[in-house]
Amino acid sequence: MILKFALGLLIFCVSLRVLGQAEISGTWLLDGPGTESEIRLTQEGERIRSEYDLLVDDPSLYCTPASSSRVWANPNAPVKIELSEDQVLISYELFDLRREIPLGDESMMPDVPSTKNLNGVFFAEMGSSIARYAGNKLIIESKNHVQGYIRTSRGIPQSPTTLAIEELTVAEDVLRITHTYIDEAIFEKPLVLEYFFRRADDIALATYNCTDANYDWFDELNAN
Amino acid sequence: MKKYLLLMSLLLVSLPVASHHSTNANFTQEIITVEGIVERVRFQNPHASVLIKNIDQQGAETFWLIESGARTTLERQGVTLDLLEIGSRVRATGRKGRREFTMYLREIELEDGTVFIPQPDLN
Numbered sequence: 330m331i332l333k334f335a336l337g338l339l340i341f342c343v344s345l346r347v348l349g350q351a352e353i354s355g356t357w358l359l360d361g362p363g364t365e366s367e368i369r370l371t372q373e374g375e376r377i378r379s380e381y382d383l384l385v386d387d388p389s390l391y392c393t394p395a396s397s398s399r400v401w402a403n404p405n406a407p408v409k410i411e412l413s414e415d416q417v418l419i420s421y422e423l424f425d426l427r428r429e430i431p432l433g434d435e436s437m438m439p440d441v442p443s444t445k446n447l448n449g450v451f452f453a454e455m456g457s458s459i460a461r462y463a464g465n466k467l468i469i470e471s472k473n474h475v476q477g478y479i480r481t482s483r484g485i486p487q488s489p490t491t492l493a494i495e496e497l498t499v500a501e502d503v504l505r506i507t508h509t510y511i512d513e514a515i516f517e518k519p520l521v522l523e524y525f526f527r528r529a530d531d532i533a534l535a536t537y538n539c540t541d542a543n544y545d546w547f548d549e550l551n552a553n
Numbered sequence: 554m555k556k557y558l559l560l561m562s563l564l565l566v567s568l569p570v571a572s573h574h575s576t577n578a579n580f581t582q583e584i585i586t587v588e589g590i591v592e593r594v595r596f597q598n599p600h601a602s603v604l605i606k607n608i609d610q611q612g613a614e615t616f617w618l619i620e621s622g623a624r625t626t627l628e629r630q631g632v633t634l635d636l637l638e639i640g641s642r643v644r645a646t647g648r649k650g651r652r653e654f655t656m657y658l659r660e661i662e663l664e665d666g667t668v669f670i671p672q673p674d675l676n
Contacts (some may be wrong), residue, residue, distance in 0.1 A: 384652050389599070402595040405626040422625060423599075482578030505664055535625040540597045546653065547604070551654055 333491060348473025352499040353467050356409045357526035360503070363402060366521040368485060374515035377476075388454060388477060392424050394444065395473060396477040396487050397455045397495065398508040398522050400426060407532045410497075413460035417460045417467065422534045430458040430469055443471070446465050447536070469495040479510060479520065501530045509546070554672065580648040580657040587617050588644045594637050598623045601671075603637055603661070605645065619645045621658045621671050632671050638662060 370378060388395040401408065406423040421426040425447040431437040437459050442456035456471030471493040480484045487493070491512040498505050504526040511519045562669065574575035603619040621627065621634075644662040649655075660670045 383575075387575075405623070405629075457608070482575040509657075522595050522665075532629070535628070537598050537623075537625060539599055544618075545615065547654075552606075 330353040346355060350462055350465060350467065351414065352465075352502075353497055353504065354410055355413050356407050356529045356532055357504050357531070358529040358543070359404050359406055360525045360527040363522060363524040365480075365523075366368050367518075368480075368502070370485075371513070371515055371517055371518040374486060376399060376454070377488075377515070378484045381478070381486075383482065383484070386478075387481045389481060390542040392446075392455050392541055393461075394421075394426060395481045395493060396474075397493055398479055398510075398524075399477075399481055400455070401508075402524055407529055407534055408526070409534055411456055412467075417469070418519075421532055422537055424539050425537045426455075427450070428455060428458070430460045432460050435459065438472075452486075465498055466498040469497070471495070479508075479522070484523075485520070486515055488512055490513050504528070540553070557596050564640045573671050576648075576657055579652070580655075583649040583657060584646060584659070585649045586644060587619075588642070589617060591639050592645055593614070594634050594639070596624050596627075596634050598608050598625055601627055601634060602659070602663075603634065603643075603645070605643060615654060617645070618650075618655045619647065619653060619658045619661070627671060630672075634671070636667070636669050637661070 381482065389399070394400045396545040400421050400423055408420065408421040408422070411418040411420075415432055417432065419430070419432040420426070421428070426444055427447070428444040430443050431439065438544065439457050441457065442451040442455060443458040445451045453473065453475040454477035455484045456470050456474040458471040460467060460469045462468070472491070474487050474489060474491050474493070477491070479487050489512055492511040494511070496507045496509075506524050507527070508522040508524075509519050510521075543553045587605065587607055589607035591603060592606050593601045593604040600623045601624055605619060606616045607617055609615070627633070638660075643660065643663050645656060645658060647659040648657040648662070652673050658671060660668050661670050
């Protein structure tokens with residue numbers, strides 16, 4: 330009797346967990362501006378931030394993702410999450426990015442960046458990633474970044490030593506993603522961002538075909 | 554009498570600005586209006602844009618780049634920029650850019666008085 334009850338409870342819990350994980354699948358749209366923790370930069374972090382010129386240094390101007398959190402935080406651009414037994418595939422309409430993340434432990438960490446666009450160009454700004462489940466939560470850990478910007482509006486940087494942790498959960502059809510950035514070279518304490526998404530399974534991702542901003546031609550018009 | 558073309562009136566949810574680069578960072582809250590001739594229309598990602606040439610009373614020419622949302626977002630909302638004819642005179646109103654002679658479009662008035670608002674949710 331007790332065994333049957335325990336077995337039933339186990340099946341119930343596993344079902345809940347699998348259902349919770351499955352809920353993360355689908356297409357999502359950013360819903361609202363999100364939140365951020367206090368940003369406390371180290372001297373090096375402050376140096377990079379102070380040298381940042383929004384009109385020139387924002388990687389987005391060159392169709393390059395500035396960081397994983399910045400790509401998530403793009404209004405009106407759907408993001409599709411597909412879960413399989415051995416990997417997580419995240420497709421971002423923005424810049425036509427495809428992020429293939431193996432499920433597993435540290436030994437599964439790929440040597441190459443996990444993100445590329447439809448032309449096959451890799452973007453180390455998004456790092457190399459592995460994913461795992463913790464109950465209903467999908468956790469993505471990324472490292473091996475190149476210099477990028479977590480906040481492009483203010484030049485809040487990431488560096489090659491940045492560890493980025495994304496935690497995804499779904500409750501009542503709301504996807505919540507918490508980004509935690511840990512980097513002692515840049516931050517005196519971890520930077521935590523949180524975003525919410527609403528389900529948008531009726532929206533198909535379009536091909537983005539990004540065109541570099543390149544304002545040179547415009548500047549030349551007014552220079553003449 | 555001006556006709557207001559609310560091409561996105563069926564849009565159910567008010568959304569922030571679609572932008573690959575941060576609109577709030579790249580454009581001030583100052584609202585400006587510029588008149589000129591449409592020189593070029595680019596319906597593309599990450600930003601659709603209209604280039605207009607303004608000629609002041611002294612005859613000096615200034616080109617203004619009027620930016621709007623992403624092509625994919627506008628298309629999804631049923632918006633095109635087909636109304637904007639090359640060579641036509643327009644009057645654009647929007648947020649002044651931090652980059653000189655740029656603006657984030659709120660509305661654009663055509664020669665016949667038609668007012669085109671590509672993203673009503675921003676107004």
